[in-house]
Amino acid sequence: MSVQGCCCIQCVQTKTVAVIETCGSYSSIARPGLNVIVPILHNIAGVLSLRIQQLDVYCETKTKDNVFVQVAVSVQYRVLTEKTYDAFYRLTDPAEQIRAYVFDVIRSTLPKLELDAAFESKDDIANACQAQLQKVMTDYGYEILESLVTDLSPDQRVKASMNEINASKRMKMASLHKAEADKIRQVKAAEAEAEARYLSGVGVARQRKAIVDGLQQSINAFKSDVKGTSPKDVMDLLLLTQYFDLLRDVGASNIFLCHEPEAVANLQGQVNRGFMGSKPKGMFK
Numbered sequence: 001m002s003v004q005g006c007c008c009i010q011c012v013q014t015k016t017v018a019v020i021e022t023c024g025s026y027s028s029i030a031r032p033g034l035n036v037i038v039p040i041l042h043n044i045a046g047v048l049s050l051r052i053q054q055l056d057v058y059c060e061t062k063t064k065d066n067v068f069v070q071v072a073v074s075v076q077y078r079v080l081t082e083k084t085y086d087a088f089y090r091l092t093d094p095a096e097q098i099r100a101y102v103f104d105v106i107r108s109t110l111p112k113l114e115l116d117a118a119f120e121s122k123d124d125i126a127n128a129c130q131a132q133l134q135k136v137m138t139d140y141g142y143e144i145l146e147s148l149v150t151d152l153s154p155d156q157r158v159k160a161s162m163n164e165i166n167a168s169k170r171m172k173m174a175s176l177h178k179a180e181a182d183k184i185r186q187v188k189a190a191e192a193e194a195e196a197r198y199l200s201g202v203g204v205a206r207q208r209k210a211i212v213d214g215l216q217q218s219i220n221a222f223k224s225d226v227k228g229t230s231p232k233d234v235m236d237l238l239l240l241t242q243y244f245d246l247l248r249d250v251g252a253s254n255i256f257l258c259h260e261p262e263a264v265a266n267l268q269g270q271v272n273r274g275f276m277g278s279k280p281k282g283m284f285k
Helices: 081-089 094-112 115-120 122-140 156-225 231-252 261-272
Strands: 003-006 009-012 016-022 025-030 033-036 042-049 053-062 068-079 142-154
Touching (some): 016 081, 053 094, 115 122, 115 142
């Protein structure tokens, strides 16, 4: 007891009150400080603390989807000074009374909620506990200051399965993003290849046009320099030049091919004679 003194003088400490009885019957409340009582008639039946107290309640129940969870609720309460009589005489064990009401609220609320909803409704559960306790405990001289759901923990296997579900969802999302990235990469590669082929075709077309323009200019220049030369003679000369270039490239590649040396010699003789006479045999038809 938080009472000190001797004989008829008793000191009550701060934030406490003493209940004084006279011959076994309630008499008065001794406030903090110095109090004078008659030892033969009066006695201090008990002392109540006016400080804020906390009670931690642990309750196991199941949710709507049949998952058992351990719920921890912290209740903060204090004795009302003006209702010290009720707080001292009406309840034998106020902590057990509070614990019983918390059990009742939790076991009537959580079975209506699924596990995910229970995590989201922690404030609603705490408010329900506080409202129920405030309604009942005020009549017994106690004020409920706060009720907090400090923990809501399912079985360890349920936690592991929830983590696996979350991991699977994230892996699925990652796979979708990776597939979309691969699709974009392939589409862009196809577009780039199509553009490259188009530009290559444009380049080949321009190259061939340039070759044709160059041949035309060469033929015109050759006709103007060598009198009596027909376009057919110039074309024969160009084809002979390309034939020799082909033989050079084939020889550099170590490839053996059959050709007509006699036709080449006849064509070479025609070139030496100034492109006069008949066409070479076996070369140009």
